[in-house]
Amino acid sequence: MSVPLRPPRRLIEITVDGEAMRVPEGDTLLDACQTAGKDIPTLCYGDTLNPKNACRVCVVEVEGARTLAPACSRKAEPGMVVKTDSERARHSRKVVLELLGSSVDLSTTPNAKEWMAEYGADPARFGEDAATVAEPPKVDNDLYVRDYAKCILCYKCVDACGEQWQNSFAISVAGRGFDATISTEFDAPLTDSACVFCGNCVEVCPTGALSFKNEFDMREAGTWDEERQTQTTTICSYCGVGCNLTLHVQDNTIVKVTSPHDNPVTHGNLCIKGRFGFQHVQNVASDG
Amino acid sequence: MDLRFRDAEPTAEERAVVDALLGAPSSAWDGGERTEFDLRFATQAPRVARDRRDLLLPALHAVNDRVGWISEGALDYICRRLTIPPAEAYSVATFYSLFSVKPRQARMLHVCTDLACAAKGAEAVRRDVEERFGPPGVSWQPSPCLGLCERAPAALAIEAGDPPVNAVYGPCSVGQEWSATTEEPPVEAAVPQTRACRQAPARPAPTAERLAHEGQAPPGEAAQEVSSDDGRSAGPSELVLLRRIGVVDPLSLDDYRATGGYTGLRRAFELGPTGVIREVLESGLVGRGGAAFPTGRKWEATARQLDRPHYLVCNADESEPGTFKDRVLMEGDPFALIEAMTIAGYANGCALGYLYIRGEYPRALQRLENAIVVAKSRGLLGDDILGQGFSFDIEIRRGAGAYICGEETAIFNSIEGFRGEPRTKPPFPVEKGLFGKPTVVNNVETLVNVPHILEMGAAAYAAVGTSSSTGTKLFCVSGTVERPGIYEVPFGATLRDLLDLAGGATGELRAVLLGGAAGAFVRADELDIPLTFEGTRAAGATLGSGVVLVLNDTVELPGVLLRIAEFFRDESCGQCVPCRVGTVRQEEALHRLSKRRSEGDLVLLREVGQAMRDASICGLGQTAWNAVESAIDRLGVFTAKESS
Numbered sequence: 001m002s003v004p005l006r007p008p009r010r011l012i013e014i015t016v017d018g019e020a021m022r023v024p025e026g027d028t029l030l031d032a033c034q035t036a037g038k039d040i041p042t043l044c045y046g047d048t049l050n051p052k053n054a055c056r057v058c059v060v061e062v063e064g065a066r067t068l069a070p071a072c073s074r075k076a077e078p079g080m081v082v083k084t085d086s087e088r089a090r091h092s093r094k095v096v097l098e099l100l101g102s103s104v105d106l107s108t109t110p111n112a113k114e115w116m117a118e119y120g121a122d123p124a125r126f127g128e129d130a131a132t133v134a135e136p137p138k139v140d141n142d143l144y145v146r147d148y149a150k151c152i153l154c155y156k157c158v159d160a161c162g163e164q165w166q167n168s169f170a171i172s173v174a175g176r177g178f179d180a181t182i183s184t185e186f187d188a189p190l191t192d193s194a195c196v197f198c199g200n201c202v203e204v205c206p207t208g209a210l211s212f213k214n215e216f217d218m219r220e221a222g223t224w225d226e227e228r229q230t231q232t233t234t235i236c237s238y239c240g241v242g243c244n245l246t247l248h249v250q251d252n253t254i255v256k257v258t259s260p261h262d263n264p265v266t267h268g269n270l271c272i273k274g275r276f277g278f279q280h281v282q283n284v285a286s287d288g
Numbered sequence: 289m290d291l292r293f294r295d296a297e298p299t300a301e302e303r304a305v306v307d308a309l310l311g312a313p314s315s316a317w318d319g320g321e322r323t324e325f326d327l328r329f330a331t332q333a334p335r336v337a338r339d340r341r342d343l344l345l346p347a348l349h350a351v352n353d354r355v356g357w358i359s360e361g362a363l364d365y366i367c368r369r370l371t372i373p374p375a376e377a378y379s380v381a382t383f384y385s386l387f388s389v390k391p392r393q394a395r396m397l398h399v400c401t402d403l404a405c406a407a408k409g410a411e412a413v414r415r416d417v418e419e420r421f422g423p424p425g426v427s428w429q430p431s432p433c434l435g436l437c438e439r440a441p442a443a444l445a446i447e448a449g450d451p452p453v454n455a456v457y458g459p460c461s462v463g464q465e466w467s468a469t470t471e472e473p474p475v476e477a478a479v480p481q482t483r484a485c486r487q488a489p490a491r492p493a494p495t496a497e498r499l500a501h502e503g504q505a506p507p508g509e510a511a512q513e514v515s516s517d518d519g520r521s522a523g524p525s526e527l528v529l530l531r532r533i534g535v536v537d538p539l540s541l542d543d544y545r546a547t548g549g550y551t552g553l554r555r556a557f558e559l560g561p562t563g564v565i566r567e568v569l570e571s572g573l574v575g576r577g578g579a580a581f582p583t584g585r586k587w588e589a590t591a592r593q594l595d596r597p598h599y600l601v602c603n604a605d606e607s608e609p610g611t612f613k614d615r616v617l618m619e620g621d622p623f624a625l626i627e628a629m630t631i632a633g634y635a636n637g638c639a640l641g642y643l644y645i646r647g648e649y650p651r652a653l654q655r656l657e658n659a660i661v662v663a664k665s666r667g668l669l670g671d672d673i674l675g676q677g678f679s680f681d682i683e684i685r686r687g688a689g690a691y692i693c694g695e696e697t698a699i700f701n702s703i704e705g706f707r708g709e710p711r712t713k714p715p716f717p718v719e720k721g722l723f724g725k726p727t728v729v730n731n732v733e734t735l736v737n738v739p740h741i742l743e744m745g746a747a748a749y750a751a752v753g754t755s756s757s758t759g760t761k762l763f764c765v766s767g768t769v770e771r772p773g774i775y776e777v778p779f780g781a782t783l784r785d786l787l788d789l790a791g792g793a794t795g796e797l798r799a800v801l802l803g804g805a806a807g808a809f810v811r812a813d814e815l816d817i818p819l820t821f822e823g824t825r826a827a828g829a830t831l832g833s834g835v836v837l838v839l840n841d842t843v844e845l846p847g848v849l850l851r852i853a854e855f856f857r858d859e860s861c862g863q864c865v866p867c868r869v870g871t872v873r874q875e876e877a878l879h880r881l882s883k884r885r886s887e888g889d890l891v892l893l894r895e896v897g898q899a900m901r902d903a904s905i906c907g908l909g910q911t912a913w914n915a916v917e918s919a920i921d922r923l924g925v926f927t928a929k930e931s932s
Contacts, residue, residue, distance in 0.1 A: 053712055053864075053905070054863050054864050054865070054905075055864070055865050056864050056865050056866055056903040056904070056905075057865070059902070059903045067901070067902055067903070067904075067910060068902045068903050070712075073712055088902055091895070091898060091899060091902070092866070092898075092899045092902045092903040094899075095866070095870070095895055095896055095898075095899035095903075096865050096866060096899060096903065099865055099866065099869035099870055099873060099896070099899075100865055100869065102869075102873070103869050103872075125888075125892065126873055126876065126892070127876070127880075129876070130873065130876060131872050131876070152865070153862065153863075153868070162373075162376075167289070169289075169373030169375055169376055170373075170375055171375055172373075172375040172376050172378065172379035173379050173707065173862070174378055174379050174382045175382050175383075175862070176382070176383050176385075176690070176860070176861060176862055177857065177858065177859070177860040177861065177862040177868060177871070178857065178860070178862065178868055178869065178871075178872045179862075180862035180868070183375070183378070183379070184375050184378075185294075185360070185363065185364075185374035185375045185377070185378040186294075186360050186363075186378060186389065188294060192294050193292065193375065194290075194291070194292040194373060194374075194375065
């Protein structure tokens with residue numbers, strides 16, 4: 001698999017945490033920080049999507065700026081002096097994690113626990129009466145579940161469903177402010193909506209609010225165990241496009257399908273067949 | 289685009305109002321009846337329709353105005369007509385508080401419960417309405433500031449129908465009759481200063497040379513030099529922006545021209561676009577919407593952009609609680625805004641300007657619509673204005689109840705038919721604004737200054753006020769004060785001067801909220817703060833949009849703070865976490881604090897407030913905590929300093 005090279009870009013000089021470095025023009029501060037080996041938490045950032053910079057957990061301090069800058073979307077400019085670990089940046093990250101942790105169920109969000117510990121975030125400080133986005137999971141089809149109690153409104157599913165990838169536009173953000181939710185028109189069930197069940201929203205969801213029905217049921221039953229899972233990347237056999245599938249296998253059964261985001265053809269996107277059409281692989285004929 | 293719909297059908301009425309706005313559909317491809325031809329051939333109609341996504345908001349208004357709410361059938365029909373996915377149209381419709389996607393009564397009463405009205409007893413009115421009409425949402429709802437603060441407590445009834453009927457009430461009282469027809473007082477009732485000066489309408493003295501050039505008769509004895517003798521006095525003879533309010537008929541272009549109207553535009557054509565920008569730069573005019581950015585610099589940067597077309601957006605989405613100056617300008621002197629926009633369009637190389645007015649201003653809307661029609665019929669708008677070869681048109685867009693749409697990039701999304709969420713800056717509007725093109729966004733009051741600058745010349749304009757705050761400023765005085773209303777004073781007058789002009793506070797003055805919900809409180813012993821951008825900044829406050837909300841000792845401050853927090857929680861668009869959740873957590877903490885003092889909750893307020901200020905996307909989240917913070921720090925609310 002070959003990844004096409006990008007045309008060469010001019011290098012510009014910036015300073016990250018006191019160290020001068022040169023980064024290609026057009027790179028974001030997040031790119032630069034990752035190059036410099038800085039660990040910056042991200043939630044709404046998606047490697048296959050345009051940054052929405054809604055979660056504000058990746059903020060860094062840029063010298064001379066009145067407010068903090070979202071590293072995921074702010075482009076590096078010559079002479080920028082960036083502090084990734086300043087008091088102000090750490091404070092905002094901590095509060096953002098507390099605000100999310102107190103309103104959203106982050107139990108299936110990768111890294112959330114580690115970040116909470118690193119920034120000393122204490123979501124419980126807002127008290128037991130703090131408003132949450134809790135609501136029962138929406139199970140309206142056999143393929144995937146929408147558990148919006150885990151939704152941080154990062155807009156990634158909306159972007160993946162809409163103009164950035166699938167062009168189905170089945171879901172969008174409805175309502176305003178704290179009451180905003182991801183919704184179909186008039187909260188119709190997915191089966192009545194424009195959803196084509198490609199599962200590309202599930203692929204980009206950073207919190208597990210969207211998950212395979214399979215995974216949802218196994219988590220409910222307590223049998224979901226990522227430690228016991230293997231991942232095998234193969235090629236989808238349904239058509240000639242050649243999408244890559246990563247099969248997540250637990251106890252010799254496919255439990256989830258993802259796709260490598262660095263695949264130059266599909267960038268992590270699949271169709272309903274590649275994403276959900278794996279049952280035939282493990283059907284065992286009853287009559288032998 | 290492959291759209292999928294459920295089986296909801298529009299009613300004949302819904303279909304008719306949408307067609308009245310968009311014209312009849314050309315084929316099944318854009319919402320018409322399906323014919324044999326449509327089954328065999330595709331047309332360009334959907335692509336053409338898709339480029340008019342900006343008609344989504346007007347289409348939603350059309351249905352809401354006629355029926356009172358937006359049904360799934362109506363929404364789907366709009367989507368078919370404009371080729372918009374129904375989920376997206378639904379997301380837009382649910383963004384605005386004046387729209388409902390659930391059935392409700394045709395007549396909705398919006399009872400203002402915001403700061404200025406609360407200080408004058410709005411809570412009792414709200415309770416009375418709730419007792420008589422039941423829980424909110426069906427026939428009435430509490431409302432953020434309606435911009436009727438001089439008549440507080442106020443209410444607005446919007447009755448859907450053909451045509452929709454609006455009624456404005458204020459001051460309201462318990463047991464109030466909410467009859468369909470009310471006589472709204474004339475706009476000058478909101479301008480106490482005009483009553484004093486109606487006999488001698490002041491206007492700047494045009495120079496003899498300019499008059500000769502224009503072939504106009506001098507205005508005679510009424511003309512007075514506009515300059516402040518000591519920069520502090522604020523006599524009625526100095527009215528500049530308000531000089532026509534109550535003096536002219538706001539529907540009459542002849543009246544407007546007889547009082548110096550359109551001399552600014554003529555002067556602009558003499559100066560040329562760069563000349564106009566130079567005048568505005570030299571005048572020192574800065575934006576009056578709250579951010580105080582130098583207008584000339586904004587114009588210079590926009591005019592310079594090579595990308596075409598350029599757009600002008602007039603921000604008339606005046607929603608900062610306690611602000612009603614733009615309403616008064618638009619209701620009392622609508623042609624001035626039309627002329628000012630034409631000049632701004634000329635200077636910035638725009639062929640089209642959008643006037644985005646908040647949905648709660650029916651009278652201002654009607655007068656501006658009249659002004660545009662009349663100006664067009666007289667060759668002052670449209671093609672080849674005044675025979676100068678310059679063409680400019682104005683489209684009005686009505687907001688639908690969203691404070692955030694007054695943010696300079698959210699207003700673009702709203703006009704374009706998307707949710708009114710602020711965009712990330714950079715890029716700034718001067719580079720990529722409305723429809724991704726260079727755009728200049730100005731507040732109503734800012735624009736209305738421009739014809740005066742051109743009439744009197746930059747130097748004369750800059751001589752008024754102080755060196756860094758030039759000209760005059762409109763202040764929205766409301767709350768517990770003798771004569772609430774809009775006051776125009778030269779920059780440099782102190783808060784005390786202004787309050788004296790308004791007859792002083794009623795009762796014992798406790799505090800003044802400067803700049804609105806995003807502003808700051810000052811104490812009764814700080815009245816010598818000069819009302820300039822630099823003066824208020826030095827005092828740790830802000831002029832904001834010119835709100836001066838007077839609170840006496842009968843007003844419960846914790847209740848005011850709670851209302852501010854509630855306002856921001858309601859009006860946060862929900863895009864970024866610090867603002868979406870932070871405003872909720874602050875409101876919760878203030879609820880607790882209003883019951884019992886707690887150091888922990890004060891720390892929590894400060895920590896959340898700091899993160900909102902540092903990490904929110906736009907000015908709403910960044911300033912949402914300012915007023916509450918100033919009340920704690922300056923007034924000692926919730927702390928030991930409190931002298932209650």
